[in-house]
Amino acid sequence: MDTVITIASGVFAVFGIVLILSGGLGVMRLPDFYSRMHAAGVTETLAAFFIVLVLMLEVGWSIGLFKLLFIMLFVLITSPTASHALTKAARHGRLRAEGDDPEAGSP
Amino acid sequence: MAMLAAIGAALLVVMAIAIARALVGPTIYDRILAVNLFGTKTVLLIAVVSVLAGRPDYLDIALVYALINFISIIGVLRYFEYGGEPTEDR
Amino acid sequence: MIDFALIVDVVVLALLLVTALAIARMKDLFAIVMLSGIYGLLSAAFFVSLDAVDVAFTEAAVGAGISPLLFLSVLKLTGRYENSSHSHALFALLLVVVTGLMLVVGTLDMPAFGDPGSPASSHVAVRYLEESAREIDIPNVVTSVLASYRGYDTFGEAVVIFTAAVGVLSLLGLLSGPREGRESPVRMADHLVLRLISEMLIPLILLFALYVQFHGEYGPGGGFQAGVIFAAAIILYSMLFGLHAAQSVARPAVLRALAAIGVLVYGSVGVVSMLSGGTFLDYSVLSDDPVSGQHLGIIVIELGVGVTVASTMILIFFAFTSRSDAAHPESSR
Numbered sequence: 001m002d003t004v005i006t007i008a009s010g011v012f013a014v015f016g017i018v019l020i021l022s023g024g025l026g027v028m029r030l031p032d033f034y035s036r037m038h039a040a041g042v043t044e045t046l047a048a049f050f051i052v053l054v055l056m057l058e059v060g061w062s063i064g065l066f067k068l069l070f071i072m073l074f075v076l077i078t079s080p081t082a083s084h085a086l087t088k089a090a091r092h093g094r095l096r097a098e099g100d101d102p103e104a105g106s107p
Numbered sequence: 108m109a110m111l112a113a114i115g116a117a118l119l120v121v122m123a124i125a126i127a128r129a130l131v132g133p134t135i136y137d138r139i140l141a142v143n144l145f146g147t148k149t150v151l152l153i154a155v156v157s158v159l160a161g162r163p164d165y166l167d168i169a170l171v172y173a174l175i176n177f178i179s180i181i182g183v184l185r186y187f188e189y190g191g192e193p194t195e196d197r
Numbered sequence: 198m199i200d201f202a203l204i205v206d207v208v209v210l211a212l213l214l215v216t217a218l219a220i221a222r223m224k225d226l227f228a229i230v231m232l233s234g235i236y237g238l239l240s241a242a243f244f245v246s247l248d249a250v251d252v253a254f255t256e257a258a259v260g261a262g263i264s265p266l267l268f269l270s271v272l273k274l275t276g277r278y279e280n281s282s283h284s285h286a287l288f289a290l291l292l293v294v295v296t297g298l299m300l301v302v303g304t305l306d307m308p309a310f311g312d313p314g315s316p317a318s319s320h321v322a323v324r325y326l327e328e329s330a331r332e333i334d335i336p337n338v339v340t341s342v343l344a345s346y347r348g349y350d351t352f353g354e355a356v357v358i359f360t361a362a363v364g365v366l367s368l369l370g371l372l373s374g375p376r377e378g379r380e381s382p383v384r385m386a387d388h389l390v391l392r393l394i395s396e397m398l399i400p401l402i403l404l405f406a407l408y409v410q411f412h413g414e415y416g417p418g419g420g421f422q423a424g425v426i427f428a429a430a431i432i433l434y435s436m437l438f439g440l441h442a443a444q445s446v447a448r449p450a451v452l453r454a455l456a457a458i459g460v461l462v463y464g465s466v467g468v469v470s471m472l473s474g475g476t477f478l479d480y481s482v483l484s485d486d487p488v489s490g491q492h493l494g495i496i497v498i499e500l501g502v503g504v505t506v507a508s509t510m511i512l513i514f515f516a517f518t519s520r521s522d523a524a525h526p527e528s529s530r
Binding site: 009010013016017020021023024027028033036037040044047048051052054055058059062063064067068070071074075078079081082085086088089090092093095 | 110111113114117118120121124125127128134136137139140141143144147148150151154155157158163166167169170173174176177180181184187188
């Protein structure tokens with residue numbers, strides 16, 4: 001059982017690290033705000049899920065497990081909402097995306 | 108433990124990238140994006156530190172900070188809707 | 198072996214310095230508010246590295262959370278950019294530099310950090326640490342010092358917070374919403390996602406505030422932090438559903454009464470102690486067994502502090518927001 005847990009947490013940790021680093025790379029290199037938002041918003045939610053899963057496997061059956069569970073649920077709910085709100089505000093402020101049709105009205 | 112240290116290192120790298128984006132980012136929205144990213148990575152970093160140090164009470168701070176991060180973003184966006192000048196950037 | 202703690206401390210303090218300089222130099226008040234949020238977060242990180250978890254908790258909630266929100270609601274009234282000043286107060290700068298240098302010279306005489314023989318680590322602190330388990334018997338020594346051994350100081354803090362509420366209300370007033378129940382359907386659809394999510398989250402946030410309030414004896418937490426988290430939930434509701442809806446949930450008249458009642462409860466515990474034969478705020482006489490008397494006293498005064506802090510924060514937010522709503526009526530729904 002222990003080796004299964006160790007292998008599982010290793011796999012999840014690798015997923016988490018890959019997601020975090022690719023999100024960071026996206027924020028650094030992508031050309032405009034909306035694509036950066038896409039990189040940051042998607043990867044940070046899923047990375048948080050995997051990393052908290054690794055921490056939960058590490059901590060074991062204790063009060064820390066439930067606190068980590070709450071943190072994960074909270075991040076899973078609020079991170080996409082914040083991304084949505086930020087992108088909506090950018091649209092509201094008429095921020096141009098690359099490839100936007102300059103004649104089109106605001107949505 | 109090495110796994111957690113690797114996760115912590117990756118988090119620190121992305122936090123540095125976020126600060127760089129906050130300083131560089133041409134529009135104000137890029138900076139808000141960077142601050143939000145910094146905040147959520149901080150939550151994960153506090154959770155990792157808490158597990159490494161074996162102190163579950165640090166997790167309360169992570170939870171509060173996740174909450175504060177969310178409410179601040181909502182506050183900033185409501186500020187823009189009230190007529191702040193979002194695309195002006197001096 | 199590299200001392201990681203030292204590196205972390207140096208990096209955090211350097212970032213604090215950079216942030217402070219940026220705040221002093223910039224003219225964009227909005228960016229300054231964001232930077233002050235980051236400053237609060239860095240301070241909380243520094244407190245965590247100093248192993249002061251309760252203080253870090255409070256700093257994260259207040260310095261990085263509520264303060265930027267309150268400043269943002271003020272920014273709607275004052276405008277976003279600071280006027281450039283044309284005078285350069287060289288004499289003031291010189292005075293500050295000289296004072297700073299004298300302070301630095303003064304610190305050279307202080308005992309080393311963590312020195313067990315220093316005055317801060319001898320005398321009273323030793324007694325608190327040694328006797329707290331026997332006299333008060335709660336796991337979190339910070340709460341036992343804050344609420345019991347130094348109960349006077351905490352009473353003073355609660356009164357200060359109450360005074361802040363009185364001051365803000367007497368200067369700004371609370372304009373009650375002239376618009377009665379006109380909720381435009383367009384605006385509702387604008388924020389559907391945010392409103393639905395908040396409807397799910399706000400009860401959980403309030404529950405978390407109650408957890409922090411009553412769990413302050415066993416972990417980081419207590420009245421101040423719980424009051425701030427409670428206020429944050431109501432402020433979130435107010436930001437997304439409108440000031441009028443928030444004021445019908447948390448009526449200003451009730452909040453004013455609650456702010457006073459919190460302080461009154463704290464003082465009453467002291468008076469009841471006196472009437473039961475002890476001195477002011479001596480909890481041991483509150484019940485037959487001194488330890489359970491201490492527990493009872495601590496729970497009640499933390500509750501008083503939490504109530505006062507929550508209602509004060511909400512009242513200050515309502516005061517600022519109702520002013521900016523009155524100034525910009527077209528954007529206040």
